[in-house]
Amino acid sequence: MSAQETSNGGIFRFLIDNSLLLLIGAVTALVWANWADQIGSPSYHDLIHFDVRTLWGGDDHAVPSDDNHHWYLVSFIINDVLMALFFAIAAKEVWESLLPGGALSNPRKAATPLLATLGGIIGPAMIYLIGAYATGTYAQLGHGWAVPCATDIAFSYLVARLVFGAGHPAVAFLLLLAIADDAAGLLILAVFYPSAPIEPAWLLLTAAAMGLAVGLRKWKIRSHWLYILGPGVLAWYSFYSAHIHPALGLVPIIPFLPSATSDLGIFAADERQRDDTLNMFEHFWRTPVEFILGLFGLVNAGVVFSSVGTGTWLVLGGLFLGKPLGITAMTLLAEKGFRLQTPAGMDYRHIATLGLISGIGFTVALFVSVAAFPISGAIQDSVKMGALLSFLAAPVAIVVGKMLGIQPSDADDDHSANAADS
Known part of the structure; x- marks a missing residue:
């Protein structure tokens, strides 16, 4: 991901660089839906289920109920088609982190944050499932165990810089944890949340798409458009037909885009100067x-x-309790049990606080909410509300950080951007 450019781009660049368009869209939806509910208007519901064929005079009837994917509905176009580009960029960050210099390229340096990531998945899932059993709602809500496992990398990074300061090693630790969490999230979505029983035969088309991407690379094709519109479309369709969430459809193609041979670090400023196919795709x-x-x-x-x-409370319990408990416990195990080290300048005040910050699930948590409970209704809405309210982890983490005596350190952004790789 390219470095922040806010200082040169004004308010519009500020909104883009800090992912605030997502927040604006979410707040607008909340206000709209609650206003519509108060006056008995179906306007918000009509937006989600709007059939785009009516724009050019096509069929204005509802899509048949036995069509689970609703090809022509706004919700399908955004969630299943356009969001494939979001997950492709997430996959790009994960792939680059494995290159020399990347945050995940050195197993010894990455071991402690990776174990912390595991704790940040197991902890929330356990809190969620225990809560579901205790409340007698496992049958209705148990399938949503992965919702609180997510960490929103953009928002958590912003909050971490506020709490720790741009150059503090806790920021690099959190970035590495969030990257690994992205990788785990992609796998969880693919394996545990198919839209129907998986049809493995369709994955042969995924293999063919990957083979085509290899061919394009050998032919020294540099345009990312040919990779996305050729192998990418094939892979997306194969995922759709295999009943793996199609928003993940571009992920298998990403490693085959020609790329630099090393990683400069997430948010690194110098990455803007790179013109390899993978970076041009992201740019x-x-x-x-x-x-x-x-x-x-x-x-x-x-x-x-x-x-x-x-x-709602199960998701928030998983994020606000499970995340910090799981991350802290697994970091302690790494240090005391496996004799691994945490970065210099970090203690368990920082670990617990960054565990709270990683409880900002938001984007991916909201996405998993829809994947786990695809049928609209009270259950889906209650889980969605937990994903949305996870943003409250930000002020909670700021207050906890102050209570624990954590003071932001003074350092420039470039130090923070590359700290994960040092």
Whole structure:
């Protein structure tokens, strides 16, 4: 991901660089849905289920109920088609982190944050499932165990810089943890949240798409458009047909785009100067994806406040308790059990606080909410509300950091951007 450019781009660049279009879309959806609920208007519901064929005079009837994917509906176009670009960029960050110099390239340096990531998945899932059993709602809500496992990398990074200071090693630790969490999230979505029983035969088309991408690379094709419109479309369709969430459809193609042989670190300023195919893909799509995220928030965050329920508290319990407990426990195990080290300048005040910060699930948590509970209704809405309210982890982490005596350190952004790789 390219470095922040806010200082040179004014308010518009500020909104783009800080992923605030997503927040604006989500807030707009909340206000709209609650206003519509108060006056009995179906306007928000009509937006989500709008059939785009009516724009050119096509069929204005509802898509048949036995068509689970609703090809022509706004919600399908945004969640299943356009969001594939968001997950492709997430996959790009994960792939680059494995290159020399990347945050995950050195197993010894990455071992402690990777174990912390595991704790940040197991802890929330356990809290969620224990809560579901204790409240007698496992049958209705148990499938959503992965919702609180997510960490929103953009928002957590912003909050971490506020709490720790741009150059503090806790920021690099959190970035590495969030990158690994992205990788785990992609795998969880693919394996545990198919839209129907998986049909493995269709994955042969994925293999063919990957083979085609290898061929394009050998032919020294540099345009990312040919990779996306050729192998990318094939892989997306194979995922769709295999009943793996199609938003992950571009992920298998990303490693085959010609790329630099090393990683400069997430948010590194010098990455803007790279012109390899993988970076050009990210440079081109970065701003459009922010608008896509705004639309994603608009069509998914429209939950009425009366939807707060057991699912909400299970998700928040997983994020606010499970995340810090799991991350702290696994870091302690890494240090005391496996004799691994935490970065110099960090103690368990920082570990616990960054565990709270990683409880900002938001984007991916909201996405998993829809994947786990695809049928609209009270259950989906209650879980969505938990994903949305996870943003409250930000002020909670700031207050906890102050209570624990954590003071932001003074350092420039470039130090922070590359600290994960040092």
